[in-house]
Amino acid sequence: MSKFLQIHPIDNVIVALEPIAEGTAVELVRGSIIVAKDIPQGHKIAVSPIKKEEHIIKYGYSIGIAKEDIAIGQHVHTHNVRTGLDENLEYKYTPKGKPLTIGKEELTFKGYKRKNGDVGIRNELWVIPTVGCVNGQAKLMAEQLKTEVDTSHIDDVLVLGHQYGCSQLGGDHTNTQKALASAIKHPNAGGVLVLGLGCENNQISQLKEMIGEWDDERVKFLVSQEVEDEVEEGLKIMKSLCEIMKCDRRTEVPISKLKIGLKCGGSDGFSGITANPLLGRFSDWLVAQGGTTVLTEVPEMFGAESILMERAQSENIFCKTVDLINGFKDYFRTSNQPIYENPSPGNKNGGITTLEEKSLGCVQKGGDAIVNDVLNYGEQIKTPGLNLLWSPGNDLVASSALGFAGCQMVLFTTGRGTPFGSFVPTMKIATNTTLFNHKSNWMDFNAGGLVDGDKTMDQLRKEFTSYLIDIANGKKLKHEITKFKEIAIFKSGVTL
Known part of the structure; x- marks a missing residue:
C-alpha cells in the first residue's frame, strides 16, 4: 500500500x-x-x-x-x-449535469407494503408523544407491553420521546408538528399510538390536520387527560395494534422503493477518499434503478454548493438550492454566529482543516446524479432521484430529519466513530480499517479497503449494495442490537 x-x-x-x-x-x-x-x-x-x-x-x-x-x-x-469562504455569493444557472449511464439490474428486497403504497424495511410498533410531558407514560406502556404480550413478531417497540410540543412559538412549533406528523406516517412503523396530554400547544386535533391522510387501522390516538388511567388505556390500544401486526409479512418489492438518507459525521482525512465516494457511487446506482437518495447537512455544503447547483434538474430547482444555501447563512447571521465555523476538534484531529475541505468531501455522498428536488425541514419526499434536504449538520438532528422526510434507512459515514442511532436504521460506515477493527461494536461496514489496496470501487459498491439489501431484508445494524434509537427535532427560537 x-x-x-x-x-x-x-x-x-x-x-x-x-x-x-x-x-x-x-x-x-x-x-x-x-x-x-x-x-x-x-x-x-x-x-x-x-x-x-x-x-x-x-x-x-x-x-x-x-x-x-x-x-x-x-x-x-x-x-x-x-478558510477562503465569504458572505452570500451570487450564483448563475449554468447547468452541467448529465443523465447517468448506469444500467438497471432489476434487484428486489423484502419489505412491508403499506396501504398508501410506501414500503417499510422494519415492522415496528411506535408510541409517539405529542409533548415531552408524557414521555414517561409512553415508556411505561412500552415496557408493560413487552412483559404482558408476545412481541416476537414485531421488530421493535419504540417510544419516540422528545422534549417539545409545548412552550414553542412560530416556526419551532410548526417544525415539531411537521416532524411528528411525518413520523406517524413512516413506513417502518406497522402500528402507531399517538399519545397526547390534553393541555399542550401541540393539540392532537391540530396535529391531525398536519398529518393529512392516515391509516385508521394502524394509527391510534389517546389524550391522557381524557381518561382515568392513560397507561391502562394506552396498553389496550398497543395490544390491539400488536395483534393486527401479526398478519404482516415481508414481500418482494423492487429496489426502486428504497429511500435512503446520506449523512456523515466525525470526518477524517479519508472521508472524501473512501466512504463518501462509496456512498456517491451507491447513490448514483440506486437513482439509476429508480430509487431515491437524500443529501442533507446544509452548512457542510458551503464551499461546494456550486457543484450541486450545476446539477440542478431545472432553473426552479437551481433557485431552490440557492435559497437553501443562502437561507441557512441568514439563519446563522440571525443568531449572530459565524457562517463558516471550522470543523469540530475530532474533524481537525482526523485531518480536516477547513469547512470547504469538509464540504468537498461531504457532497461526494451525492454522487453525480441530477438534483431532482429540494425539501424543507419536515417535508416528505415527492420526487424519486437525488434530493437535497434542509437540515443542520448535527448528527442526530440531521439523521432524524432524513427519517422525517421518509427515508427508511440512513447511511452514516465516519472516520472517528459513534454509537448513536436515529429512529430509522442508521448504518455506520468506517472510512478506514483501523476504526472498523477498533470499534467493531459500533461500525457496520468498512470502506477502508479502498486505500488498503484490496478492493476496487466497483467491487466495494457491489459488496455494499448486497449488504444494504440484507439490512433492508431485516438484518440488524449494530445500533439496533444495542437499541440506541433516538430522535432530535430541530429548534431555533425561544422557549417560553
Whole structure:
C-alpha cells in the first residue's frame, strides 16, 4: 500500500494514508520530497511551494488559503491555512449535469407494503408523544407491553420521546408538528399510538390536520387527560395494534422503493477518499434503478454548493438550492454566529482543516446524479432521484430529519466513530480499517479497503449494495442490537 494519495492531478497537497515520520523521502511522479515533520494519518503534506494567500488545492478545488509561505514537505493544516469562504455569493444557472449511464439490474428486497403504497424495511410498533410531558407514560406502556404480550413478531417497540410540543412559538412549533406528523406516517412503523396530554400547544386535533391522510387501522390516538388511567388505556390500544401486526409479512418489492438518507459525521482525512465516494457511487446506482437518495447537512455544503447547483434538474430547482444555501447563512447571521465555523476538534484531529475541505468531501455522498428536488425541514419526499434536504449538520438532528422526510434507512459515514442511532436504521460506515477493527461494536461496514489496496470501487459498491439489501431484508445494524434509537427535532427560537 502507498503511504500517500494525490487525489487530483492539480492538487498541491497529498494525503498521508498512514503516519509518515519526519525525514521520510516520499517518491512522487515529479520527484522525491522530504517530509519536514511527523505527519498523522489522514493529514496533508505540501508537494509544491505555496505562497502566503495562495490557495490550497485538494480534490481539484480550493480548500482554503495559506496564512504563510508553506514549503514542500511541510504539514498543511489549521496552523497555516484559513478558510477562503465569504458572505452570500451570487450564483448563475449554468447547468452541467448529465443523465447517468448506469444500467438497471432489476434487484428486489423484502419489505412491508403499506396501504398508501410506501414500503417499510422494519415492522415496528411506535408510541409517539405529542409533548415531552408524557414521555414517561409512553415508556411505561412500552415496557408493560413487552412483559404482558408476545412481541416476537414485531421488530421493535419504540417510544419516540422528545422534549417539545409545548412552550414553542412560530416556526419551532410548526417544525415539531411537521416532524411528528411525518413520523406517524413512516413506513417502518406497522402500528402507531399517538399519545397526547390534553393541555399542550401541540393539540392532537391540530396535529391531525398536519398529518393529512392516515391509516385508521394502524394509527391510534389517546389524550391522557381524557381518561382515568392513560397507561391502562394506552396498553389496550398497543395490544390491539400488536395483534393486527401479526398478519404482516415481508414481500418482494423492487429496489426502486428504497429511500435512503446520506449523512456523515466525525470526518477524517479519508472521508472524501473512501466512504463518501462509496456512498456517491451507491447513490448514483440506486437513482439509476429508480430509487431515491437524500443529501442533507446544509452548512457542510458551503464551499461546494456550486457543484450541486450545476446539477440542478431545472432553473426552479437551481433557485431552490440557492435559497437553501443562502437561507441557512441568514439563519446563522440571525443568531449572530459565524457562517463558516471550522470543523469540530475530532474533524481537525482526523485531518480536516477547513469547512470547504469538509464540504468537498461531504457532497461526494451525492454522487453525480441530477438534483431532482429540494425539501424543507419536515417535508416528505415527492420526487424519486437525488434530493437535497434542509437540515443542520448535527448528527442526530440531521439523521432524524432524513427519517422525517421518509427515508427508511440512513447511511452514516465516519472516520472517528459513534454509537448513536436515529429512529430509522442508521448504518455506520468506517472510512478506514483501523476504526472498523477498533470499534467493531459500533461500525457496520468498512470502506477502508479502498486505500488498503484490496478492493476496487466497483467491487466495494457491489459488496455494499448486497449488504444494504440484507439490512433492508431485516438484518440488524449494530445500533439496533444495542437499541440506541433516538430522535432530535430541530429548534431555533425561544422557549417560553
